[in-house]
Amino acid sequence: MRNKMKIVLIILGVWLGAGLYGNNQVEASITNTNNVYHITTGADLVSLIGATNIAGYWSITNPAPSSLSISVDKDITIPDINLGVNSNIKNLDIDFNNHMYYVKNRISSSFIMSNLQPSLNVTLHNIKSSSEYTSATNGDATVPDPTNETGKTSGYLLSYYSLFRGDWSIVPSNFSGSLTYDNVSINYPNLSDAGAQMFSAYYVPLRFTGQNNFNIKGTSTQEFAEISDLTVVNGKTAMTWGSGGGNDGMFSVAYTGRNTSNISVNTGATWEVNNNAKKNILYYGRGITTNTVNITNNGTMNWNNLGYSNSETPAANSVWGGVILPTTTNINLGNNAVTNFISNISVLNPQSMGKLTLTAQNGSQTILKTNNTSTNVNQRVINGNGASGSKINLNAVKLFSMQGQTIPPVQANNLILDLGTTSPLTIKGFQNNELNSLFVAELGSIAGDWKTNDQMNPKISGNSYLSNLQNATRVDIQPGEINNTNQVKPSNWVYQLADSIFPNDKSKVWLPRNGATDNQQVFSVFDSRAQQHNFTLQASVSGDPEHQYGFKKNGSADVINLGSGAQNIIQGADFNAGTNGDPNSAGKLTYTTDAEHGLLVQSSKSDKAGVFNGTVTYTLVDGGIE
Secondary structure: OHHHHHHHHHHHHHHHHHHHHOOOOHHHHOEEEOOEEEEOOHHHHHHHHHOOOOOOOOOOOOOOOOEEEEEEOOOEEEOOEEEEOOOOOOEEEEEEEEEOEEEOOOOOEEEEOOOOOOOOEEEEEEEEOOHHHOOOOOOEEEEEOOOOOOOEEEEEOOOOOOOEEOOOOOOOOOOOOEEEEEOOEEEEOOOOOOOOOOEEOOOOOEEEEOEEEEEEOOOOOOOOEEEOOEEEOOOEEEEEEOOOOOOOOOEEEOOOOOOEEEEEEOOOOEEEEEEOOOOOOEEEOOOOOOOEEEEEEOOEEEEEEOOOOOOOOOOOOOOEEEOOOOOEEEEEEOOOOEEEEEEOOOOEOHHHOOEEEEEEOOOOEEEEEEOOOOOOHHHOOEEOOOOOOOEEEEOOOOEEEEEOOOOOOEEOOOOEEEOOOOOOEEEEEEEOOEEEEEEEEOOOOOEEEOOOOOOOOOOOOOOOOOOOOOOOOEEEEEEOOEEOOOOOOOOOOOOOOOOOOOOOOOOOEEEOOOOOOOOOEEEEEEEOOOOOEEEEEEEEEEOOOOOOEEEEOOOOOOOEEEOOOOEEEEEHHHOEOOOOOOOOOOOEEEEEEOOOOEEEEEEOOOOOOOOOOOEEEEEEEEEEEO
């Protein structure tokens, strides 16, 4: 009797397993090679990670390990389940070996990274969508059977929930684990399936390594992703969203559980975002309020916001928006980082970002550009009033460029532009991409409220000077530089041999200039690099072998003979420097001579009458920065 009872219990246990997983032989296709578990169906994956230690593959005597590696050896379909990950597992590594996963149910074919497992780390490698579905517009598809590796069934290309996801209804106080995508390519450029969403991470930090491409460029009506934290660790990750637009923006940022969202690109990594919807790239306010948003780029960050046409003039902000906006946004562009924010409407709207602090560090290159061709002032590069204390800090940047098409790029009352850097900077204004103004921003010379109007009128702090930046449509802020802005007018000597300036003995003399407009010569150099200017201006002459040309410095009786080889004529220390802090003169150095100094020509009564022409070439030689 006791033996019969034992047999009944064994049969009952097997029947329960079949009821849960649909196939009482599901474990048969799982093989273990060197602690890597090979699977060929979605049910195998459920059995390995979605079951407890008393069902599926594992048992009380053979529990799931803390670290589990899985190899997916065929395309698989996730069954109609929503399961948490086995609580024993802390580190889960799944290599799809360039296979793809599909789903049986749009809503309930996913694995939940529970708030009860806050240190769970999941890494997904080498997922690759089939080229068979590159042209698919509908998510319905014939997919592998979830339990039979040779069978087929109806299913879907993507679902509302990603393969691994957070729990919509729970907000953990802390989640230290992560979900990593490594070398993943999911390319459905025409998919218009209403159920398709690429990431449903919620409070789970997302990480990307290797080369990744995520493309849903059809008209899906879901967000591209619902996230809290996101890091591009290395390699390049591209994300493309179609014109459908979803309920919110491309990235719905919320559910952090700690009221902070961190988005970052590491050194050497690249993150490319292509938003083709008439929606924000970043949208706030779903679920728990996000108070602080930290965006850090130490690599390359290219955001393209191209959903609107470049002639539309919506009032909505192009990048940031939401129902409950953050109270603080911190953007840090690290040393040598490359950042391109390109939009068909406005780029930054401080009103949608709370207190904004944007800091561009040493050697960084930043382009903020709107392609909008209208003259609507709401479509500036930077548009709207910043919260009190909002500011942009530029620290020895390689480039910080604000580029508009038809109107000045800035309208940002109460937005402080702080150029108090460790190295001097130069401000260049452009109209129709042609340089029309050049200013030096020496150390600390411009650091105040950038209260602008259509004339780009900055407020200069620390001095009494005010100056317009002209009506520029593009403003570049770059490191200090040196330029030869010398535009010396043609010099003329018109003498008669009877003039008393010629000695009777027919010896040669240096003739002062006596032309109508060239009696005074002005040499000019722009050097915005330092207070002390270490450079040399040289001159050479060609084209008039009949005469000797020379240069006499102010206050000197000696003449420097000029020939075909360049001769030093003036040093940087000889120039008169402009006033530091005055954008009209700072960095602009001048050297002015009267008619008896500067360029001279030698002649005598023995010269024959005629017109002689020579060419003087002035060359600026940089001696470095003192």
